[in-house]
Amino acid sequence: MTTIDVRGLTKRYGPDTVVDDLSFTVEPGQVTGFLGPNGAGKSTTMKMILGLAAPTRGSATIGGRRYRDFPAPLTEVGALLDAGAVHGGRKASDHLLALAVSNGLPRRRVGEVLARTGLEDVAGKRAGGFSLGMRQRLGIAAALLGDPRVLIFDEPVNGLDPEGIRWIRDFMRSLARDGRSVLVSSHLMSEMAQTADHLVVIGRGRLIADTGVGELMRAGGEGTVLVRTPDPGFAHRLTAAGATVRDGLEASLVVSGLSSAEIGKLAAYHGVALSELTPQRASLEDAFMELTKDSVEYQGVAG
Numbered sequence: 001m002t003t004i005d006v007r008g009l010t011k012r013y014g015p016d017t018v019v020d021d022l023s024f025t026v027e028p029g030q031v032t033g034f035l036g037p038n039g040a041g042k043s044t045t046m047k048m049i050l051g052l053a054a055p056t057r058g059s060a061t062i063g064g065r066r067y068r069d070f071p072a073p074l075t076e077v078g079a080l081l082d083a084g085a086v087h088g089g090r091k092a093s094d095h096l097l098a099l100a101v102s103n104g105l106p107r108r109r110v111g112e113v114l115a116r117t118g119l120e121d122v123a124g125k126r127a128g129g130f131s132l133g134m135r136q137r138l139g140i141a142a143a144l145l146g147d148p149r150v151l152i153f154d155e156p157v158n159g160l161d162p163e164g165i166r167w168i169r170d171f172m173r174s175l176a177r178d179g180r181s182v183l184v185s186s187h188l189m190s191e192m193a194q195t196a197d198h199l200v201v202i203g204r205g206r207l208i209a210d211t212g213v214g215e216l217m218r219a220g221g222e223g224t225v226l227v228r229t230p231d232p233g234f235a236h237r238l239t240a241a242g243a244t245v246r247d248g249l250e251a252s253l254v255v256s257g258l259s260s261a262e263i264g265k266l267a268a269y270h271g272v273a274l275s276e277l278t279p280q281r282a283s284l285e286d287a288f289m290e291l292t293k294d295s296v297e298y299q300g301v302a303g
């Protein structure tokens with residue numbers, strides 16, 4: 001079982017600390033989503049894990065060893081940082097074969113990874129003519145060549161159409177089911193909510209949350225309750241009972257501070273008819289915005 005261990009990882013570029021004392025663990029058998037707004041330091045962290053950038057302080061190890069200490073890194077860790085990094089004039093199979101041969105991997109792996117990523121039919125086509133989704137698959141095929149236990153993907157769904165996103169999502173999950181450790185970055189909570197089991201959230205280089213998807217949902221707040229009633233005085237009764245009430249869409253009331261059961265009892269006590277009483281779960285997107293609101297680089301101002 002191979003984990004990624006990040007301990008006190010710090011990276012400075014000149015006066016800027018872009019990764020700041022970051023510690024987290026990526027466990028096998030699950031997809032860990034690595035989330036943060038643009039510029040949060042996700043790519044820099046991944047590069048340090050992969051030995052492509054040197055930490056200013058701290059360490060990033062895979063199964064207890066640094067990336068650059070692996071004699072055959074591709075058999076330990078597969079990574080996709082930039083799907084554009086493929087020689088456009090080369091056929092997909094030749095691209096993979098060149099990688100396999102130069103890394104001492106068996107040639108049969110080329111056929112195996114082409115099959116696993118559904119690229120068999122286009123194996124003889126030049127990568128330059130591939131759609132972004134196909135290039136992404138080719139990058140993933142390359143990452144899988146050494147059959148590594150650990151996989152790292154930087155924003156793999158960026159720019160993909162819904163079908164491509166679906167494919168990547170299912171593929172990440174299948175890699176985790178194999179028992180591999182999968183670290184995937186994204187700046188979209190909505191995407192990660194459907195893909196990841198565990199979330200590591202950073203903002204301005206610092207750890208904000210290291211949590212299961214379900215726990216984050218609960219931490220996002222107890223949510224609100226949507227109430228509809230023809231009784232114009234009920235809002236006042238809710239406030240008097242300790243709730244916070246604001247006007248929602250189409251004459252509804254958005255109530256926080258009381259559960260739907262408590263609101264129902266209050267209505268019954270006062271003989272008020274309710275036409276709707278719906279608990280609203282805080283979405284992961286809300287939880288994420290709440291967590292990272294102090295760390296986004298540029299905040300839009302609502303008009």
Ligand SMILES: Nc1ncnc2c1ncn2[C@@H]1O[C@H](COP(=O)(O)OP(=O)(O)OP(=O)(O)O)[C@@H](O)[C@H]1O
Nearest residue numbers: 013018036037038039040041042043044045186187
């Ligand atoms: N080589 C470098 N030299 C100087 N600054 C850098 C370098 N690489 C990254 N940075 C800065 O470090 C910060 C973090 O960048 P990074 O790419 O790691 O963030 P990110 O979370 O991956 O963002 P995004 O989602 O936009 O890719 C940014 O402010 C970026 O400008």
